[in-house]
Amino acid sequence: MPHPSNGTYDAIVIGGGHNGLTAAAYLARAGLSTLVLERREIVGGCCVTEEIAPGCRASTTSYIASMLRPEVVSELHLADYGLRMIPCDPTIQVPFPDGQVLRWWVDRNRATAEFANISSKDAARFVQVDEQLKKLARYLQPFFLEPPPEIDTSSISGWSDLFRVGKRFRGISRAEIAQLISFLTGSLGEFLDHNYESDKMKTLFLANNVYGKHGGPYQPGSSIGLLFHLLSGGEHELQGFYGHVMGGMGAITQALAAAGRKLGVEIRTSAPVSQVDVRDGQTRGVVLEDGSEIRGRMILSNADPKRTFLKMVAARELPEDFLFAVRGIRMNGPCAKVNFVLAEEPRFTGTLPSATPLERTFYTLVPSLEFAERCYDIAKFGEIPEELWVDCVVSSNADSSLAPPAKHILTCFVQYVPYKLREGHWDENRELLGDRVVKKIGEYAPNVPGTILARQVLTPLDLERTYGLTEGNIFHGDLRLEQLFFMRPVPGWSQYRTPVHGLYLCGAGTHPGGGVTGAPGRNAAHQALRDWKKGRFKRAA
Numbered sequence: 001m002p003h004p005s006n007g008t009y010d011a012i013v014i015g016g017g018h019n020g021l022t023a024a025a026y027l028a029r030a031g032l033s034t035l036v037l038e039r040r041e042i043v044g045g046c047c048v049t050e051e052i053a054p055g056c057r058a059s060t061t062s063y064i065a066s067m068l069r070p071e072v073v074s075e076l077h078l079a080d081y082g083l084r085m086i087p088c089d090p091t092i093q094v095p096f097p098d099g100q101v102l103r104w105w106v107d108r109n110r111a112t113a114e115f116a117n118i119s120s121k122d123a124a125r126f127v128q129v130d131e132q133l134k135k136l137a138r139y140l141q142p143f144f145l146e147p148p149p150e151i152d153t154s155s156i157s158g159w160s161d162l163f164r165v166g167k168r169f170r171g172i173s174r175a176e177i178a179q180l181i182s183f184l185t186g187s188l189g190e191f192l193d194h195n196y197e198s199d200k201m202k203t204l205f206l207a208n209n210v211y212g213k214h215g216g217p218y219q220p221g222s223s224i225g226l227l228f229h230l231l232s233g234g235e236h237e238l239q240g241f242y243g244h245v246m247g248g249m250g251a252i253t254q255a256l257a258a259a260g261r262k263l264g265v266e267i268r269t270s271a272p273v274s275q276v277d278v279r280d281g282q283t284r285g286v287v288l289e290d291g292s293e294i295r296g297r298m299i300l301s302n303a304d305p306k307r308t309f310l311k312m313v314a315a316r317e318l319p320e321d322f323l324f325a326v327r328g329i330r331m332n333g334p335c336a337k338v339n340f341v342l343a344e345e346p347r348f349t350g351t352l353p354s355a356t357p358l359e360r361t362f363y364t365l366v367p368s369l370e371f372a373e374r375c376y377d378i379a380k381f382g383e384i385p386e387e388l389w390v391d392c393v394v395s396s397n398a399d400s401s402l403a404p405p406a407k408h409i410l411t412c413f414v415q416y417v418p419y420k421l422r423e424g425h426w427d428e429n430r431e432l433l434g435d436r437v438v439k440k441i442g443e444y445a446p447n448v449p450g451t452i453l454a455r456q457v458l459t460p461l462d463l464e465r466t467y468g469l470t471e472g473n474i475f476h477g478d479l480r481l482e483q484l485f486f487m488r489p490v491p492g493w494s495q496y497r498t499p500v501h502g503l504y505l506c507g508a509g510t511h512p513g514g515g516v517t518g519a520p521g522r523n524a525a526h527q528a529l530r531d532w533k534k535g536r537f538k539r540a541a
Helices: 018-029 070-075 108-116 120-145 156-168 174-185 188-195 199-206 222-228 250-263 305-312 320-327 369-379 426-444 460-467 519-533
Strands: 008-014 034-037 050-053 056-058 085-087 092-095 101-104 243-245 266-268 273-279 282-288 293-301 335-342 362-365 389-393 408-415 452-458 503-505
Touching: 008 018, 008 282, 018 034, 018 250, 018 293, 018 519, 034 293, 050 335, 050 452, 056 408, 070 519, 092 199, 101 108, 101 199, 108 120, 120 174, 120 222, 120 519, 174 222, 188 199, 188 222, 188 369, 199 369, 250 266, 273 293, 273 305, 293 519, 305 320, 335 426, 335 460, 362 426, 369 389, 389 426, 408 426, 426 452, 426 460, 452 460, 503 519
Parallel strands: 008 034, 008 293, 034 266, 092 362, 293 503
Antiparallel strands: 050 056, 085 243, 092 101, 273 282, 282 293, 335 408, 335 452, 362 389, 389 408
């Protein structure tokens, strides 16, 4: 196992979220002495399983595994450390106010048969659109696991990057280029209106998109989620994979931590970093909140860009134009989380009597595109919508180990709530949000309001204070076209390096963005290792 020489680590990773743990494991695997410093008492960041009542555990923040990179799973042997995922089937399930439930089954023939009950025309169109989307997603797939291109025609490396990008699109047709540009810039609502006649079919697609981002379904750029969610995920590299993690989402980060420790990673919890020590433009280490100093040749920050550069690095060490760009990153997280322990399983109206426990697990409560657009319009002006978009996962149906017999775990993602309230404070409105979530669920599962044994409400402010997400943004920066690819986190600094020599970003604020993928951590580690092999850090620290 690698050990620090002369008290100096080769690499220090700030933050033990899934990307930080991923980066640390790859660095240690390459032989670097690596230390992870986590501010909370447990590792995992927003990918954790926590007890919310005695004996009852929930995925308190992230809640479904979709785009976890197969390369990370296989290269770090996460299955050997207990990681097990089972597919969500149906992948998406939307109950409607009229009592009908529309399901998107994993098997496309079964899904098409279900859709034909709504519209035979839409069922036929679904097959065509699904093929089209999956093909376009495959063009984007390689970009997930490599740095974005450095757009600079004045340098050889810049031209090399452009050539690398061009090779990825070898064989793409003019029509496909037009489609790809349309998805990157167009709105989800307009795409659905153009392709489908049934409002319920449109709502089913809506239920699989625009999570955690600003803007309703008719905002330009909102259709990109259609492609992102068709990137491969899971250990078997399936396009559009959605999975329940046995043991909750924390099983992912526990496996990453165990894999890292096996490779020699040292992990310290309850060790919040207050400052990155920079001297003469070079990182020297970090300073913890208790004043202790730890030296490191290079630092990888899994914190979001604003937290990293506006709180941990002295402003005098950074170019003013860079700081200006960082301050302008759109954050202002638009979502919340509410977790429940129930005395009985939710009974959603319209669920098939023959449905298995796994088929009674995942429900999205959003009745229409118009509803979602209206909900966002209310939230963007600082108000809590009375009618909320709620994603419900009865996780104990997928994994009975999360709760003792006769108790059930219901975890709910709430879309379109403001980070900043127009009036009042979130601490005064936390229970109001919880009550409105309960009311919405009760409209579809009438037994739920009377069966609640425990409730945990995490507002956008709680996500910031407890989990370190600036402005409560689960993606470390909104997923919008001007904040993606070579624009993420800011133009000119998309390749994980920063203006400070030896300081890298490895979190969701970098390419390719948020979600529990492990891609930013893996990419950042490989970039840092390229620099390491060039001898850039031999005399550092």
